[in-house]
Every structure is written in structure tokens, then in C-alpha cells.
Amino acid sequence: MAMSVGGGPGGIKSDINVTPLVDVMLVLLIIMMIVAPLLQQGVSVALPIARNSVDKPDTQDQTVLAIDAQGRLFLNTVPIAAGDLSDRVLDVLESKNDRIVIIKADQDAAYGAVMDAMDELRASGIEDMALITDPAPDEEGGA
Numbered sequence: 001m002a003m004s005v006g007g008g009p010g011g012i013k014s015d016i017n018v019t020p021l022v023d024v025m026l027v028l029l030i031i032m033m034i035v036a037p038l039l040q041q042g043v044s045v046a047l048p049i050a051r052n053s054v055d056k057p058d059t060q061d062q063t064v065l066a067i068d069a070q071g072r073l074f075l076n077t078v079p080i081a082a083g084d085l086s087d088r089v090l091d092v093l094e095s096k097n098d099r100i101v102i103i104k105a106d107q108d109a110a111y112g113a114v115m116d117a118m119d120e121l122r123a124s125g126i127e128d129m130a131l132i133t134d135p136a137p138d139e140e141g142g143a
Contacts, residue, residue, distance in 0.1 A: 005013050031095075032119055043066035043074045044068075045066055045067070045068055045069075045104050045105065045106040046069075046106050046107050047104065047105075047106070047110065047134040047137045048105075048107040048132070048133050048134070049107075049134050050133035050136065061096065061098070062098075062100075062102055063075070063076065063089065063092050063093060063096065063098075063101050063102065064076055064077075064101075064102045064103075065085075065089070065102070065103055065104070065117060066103075066105075067105040067106060067117060068106050071106050071109060071110055071113040073117060075089060078093065080122075082117075085098070085117060085121070085124075086121065086123065086124035087124075088119050089124065089126065090126075093126070101126055101129050102130045103129055103132065104132045105131070
């Protein structure tokens with residue numbers, strides 16, 4: 001097996017060796033598959049389970065208020081004080097067409113903490129709120 005360096009009877013060889021390109025693309029694909037779920041994690045809350053829930057697609061332009069089990073508030077994964085909630089939410093919603101706040105409350109969060117947050121949102125003029133839940137597992141043993 002001889003290697004052709006061009007200039008011989010066959011002329012210049014213009015084939016592209018795609019093996020390194022494929023190797024690099026596979027490595028990048030694996031890195032993206034590992035990193036993508038970590039970027040979408042947000043605040044870690046154990047959502048309550050509901051049987052009559054509708055799937056809502058995740059988009060990056062949602063305004064999400066998370067309430068953890070200790071009652072701490074996070075607006076789009078940024079911790080905030082309870083007194084600053086209305087000002088911070090209005091600042092975030094100022095540039096958005098959708099004035100919907102999605103509430104992700106931990107199942108162990110106090111009911112009062114969730115209601116206090118909802119009351120503060122209503123007092124600031126936000127009427128459209130959604131509560132996020134996990135779907136219930138199927139009765140037949142499925143997930």
C-alpha cells in the first residue's frame with residue numbers, strides 16, 4: 001500500500017478526510033447531551049402530583065416563581081426576598097408580551113407561603129398565574 005502525495009500520474013488528490021470531522025462532531029454531541037439537562041434544572045423542588053394536569057411545553061421566555069420547602073422564593077432561579085417579589089416580577093414582565101407567572105411550589109412548602117406569593121402577585125396587577133405539577137403515574141403500573 002503506497003500513499004499518493006499527488007503530482008503523480010493521477011494528478012492532485014482532492015478528497016477530504018472526514019474522519020476527524022466526524023470525531024469532533026460526536027464529541028460535541030456527547031457534551032451537549034450531558035450539559036443540556038443541567039442547564040434546564042433551575043431550582044430543585046419536588047412538585048406535587050396531580051391527576052388532571054395538562055402538559056405545557058417549556059420555553060426559555062417563561063417567568064417562573066419557584067418556592068422551595070423552606071418557603072424561599074426564586075424568580076427565574078434567582079433568589080429574592082418576599083418583600084421584593086412584586087417589584088422584581090414587574091421588572092421581568094415589563095419587556096414580555098406574555099404576562100403569565102408560572103409557580104413551581106415544592107410539595108412540602110407551606111400552603112400559606114404559596115398563597116402569600118399569589119396574593120402579592122395579584123396585588124401588583126398580575127392575574128394570570130399557573131401552578132406546575134408532576135403528572136400522576138398510570139394506574140396500571142406505568143410511569
